[in-house]
Amino acid sequence: MTASATTTAGISFADLDRLMKPRSIMIVGASSTPGSLGHTTVENVLEHSDFQGDVHLVNPRGGELKGHVLHPDIDSVPAGPIDVALLLVPAEAVLDALRRCAARGVGTAVVFTGGFGEVGDDGKAAERAMRDLARDTGMRIYGPNCAGLTSLAPRLGLTFSTEFRNDGHGGPLALVTQGGGLGRSLMQGSDRGVRFGRWFSTGNEVDLDSADFIAWLARQDDVRAICVVMEGIKDGVRFLAAIQAAHRAGKPVAVLKVGRSSFGAQAAQSHTASLAGEDAVNEAVFAQYGVIRVDDLDEMLDVASLLARAGGRPFRRICVYSSSGGAGVLAADMISAAGLEMAELSAATIQEMARHAPSYAALANPVDLTTKALTDTALARRCLVPLFADPGIDAVIYPITSNYAATTETSVRNLMDIAREAPIPFVPVWMSSRRGPAHDLLIEQGFAPLYSLRNATRAMARCDAYVRAPRERLAGLPLAAPATPAAAGPWNEAQAKALFARHGIRVPREATAATAREAAQAATRIGFPVALKLVADGVQHKSDVGGVVLGVRDEAAAERAFASIMDAAARHGVAASAIRGVIVAEMVRGGIETLVGVHRDAVFGPMLSFGAGGVAVEIVADVARCRLPADRPAIEAMVDQTRVARLLPAHRGRPAYDRNALVDAIERTAALFLSLGDGVEALEINPLLVLEQGQGAVALDGVIH
Structure with a gap:
């Protein structure tokens, strides 16, 4: 069996070290046809990865590819340990290939092939067989229906994507997605300065699931934050245990949960056969356990950008610095709408800026040193150094409204020189549709711009909420209640309320009655006015069937109310055999x-x-x-x-x-x-x-x- 790391409540997660640091890789379905998935995968491993271990290629036609023998089948591969097998074979051949891999002692089999649980009952049966195989043999199965994994430092591309060769050098962010398309979109966020060092595309998750990868990433020193795109959560307890592992490691987890609507949930079923879950439940659980929830890819990139640069710093008290008065006011509006605060600058900060700024500059928040600061390097430094050092400011946001070529570039250089040494985050917001050297300079220097004030402030609010969450308490929340033998049921209202009372939940003074006379007598004992309510098996909404009469004030009225309830129940089709009588209860007023x-x-x-x-x-x-x-x-x-x-x-x-x-x-x-x-x-x-x-x-x- 493979090793595992145990976390909260004895829940075990896969040890992915053998997958991520393989010494030998077998590619089943390697192809000499340029442009095919089997050919691209071979190129990714042999030419675009930093992999120095053994590579075994399997293709029934035999021959040679890029200096490596093409073995006709898995059994023909020379003896020796195989850490990872990449399967690019038709769906009907996957199970046999997996069994042969398990017999060879393969550590992890990555199944790229689709056509399983997402297409129908036969595919689901095949997935159950895969799951049983993984359990019985100890070989881990990654996928099926997945895009594999990408690691950029060092480079390892266990994927068929032609874009792996164009991926950059990575960064402190990690990405886990069930699908491949949205994950690839986020990976290309490197072009706007948001850099992911690792990406796992998990597919249908018959064995390894998103929780395994989140928990493993939480233990990696070079990962600062984890971003997740989920279509469904198969095991909620494992997912939450992984989130708790990330909390203990100080790694924020941001989640984009697709399939929120009924239409989206149906699409998720057909895509990765995931259980989308009731979105109101997902929303509540994410908030309860400290997950940063985002709503779209652009918001994920914005949040990821701030997490990569600012880590666990707060984003509550925001200072706006701008050369545009209108942009400053708009930024203030967005800060308020996001639930953040406009920072109050200290008297010392304002006084120091006033020594150098033009007399007509605005030195409260928003700060506007006017267009003079765009070109006057000395002015910008003298004013902004004390601003960035103000202890009452958590972050400085800088709206860049327009691209004025060299002028904007000079201004950006000035700001970056100061912000690079600042103790608080500097958040540039590129508002112009026209890019330019200044835009690219921000990316090159590690100050990835955000692209709207609304998105920027919303992302700040998401990150700030994470910082302020009691993560130590969240990491220790119990994941499951102690096992309890199932109690006998079901319970009608009278039985349920008796149970409530035994558990310290107050109920009204009441009694059950099987006849009109019993109802009148019970009402007298309880004291008028009373309410009468139908007790019938299977009837939950009693008022819908005329089963409730309120404000009954004497015995005669109680008898009439009983008769009225029985007549109404009969008219609404309530079977006589299901009727247990009525509850006679005191009328509790107010509240x-x-x-x-x-x-x-x-x-x-x-x-x-x-x-x-x-x-x-x-x-x-x-x-x-x-x-x-x-x-x-x-x-x-x-x-x-x-x-x-x-x-x-x-x-x-x-x-x-x-x-x-x-x-x-x-x-x-x-x-x-x-x-x-x-x-x-x-x-x-x-x-x-x-x-x-x-x-x-x-x-x-x-x-x-």
């Missing part, structure tokens, strides 16, 4: 109606939801989520994401509502769900009525199934 629910997500497991409750919950759609297990700070943060949270404090003479009791009830609901075991799919309390401060919270209705 805010909220919803607390837990459901079992296919990727990430138990997900806790909170928001506005009541019968209009779907219309209001005020819901936030977090993954379980969750500590109290995570639950508090979830509550604060909703509009409900703004209703809880006292306001204009109205007393506050009981926030502590609300959070207690949510915590207990989460603990109850986890205690019921994997057999329970969902639990919902709607409404959970939050009363005034000190009066608690009451679960008025609930269901477990």
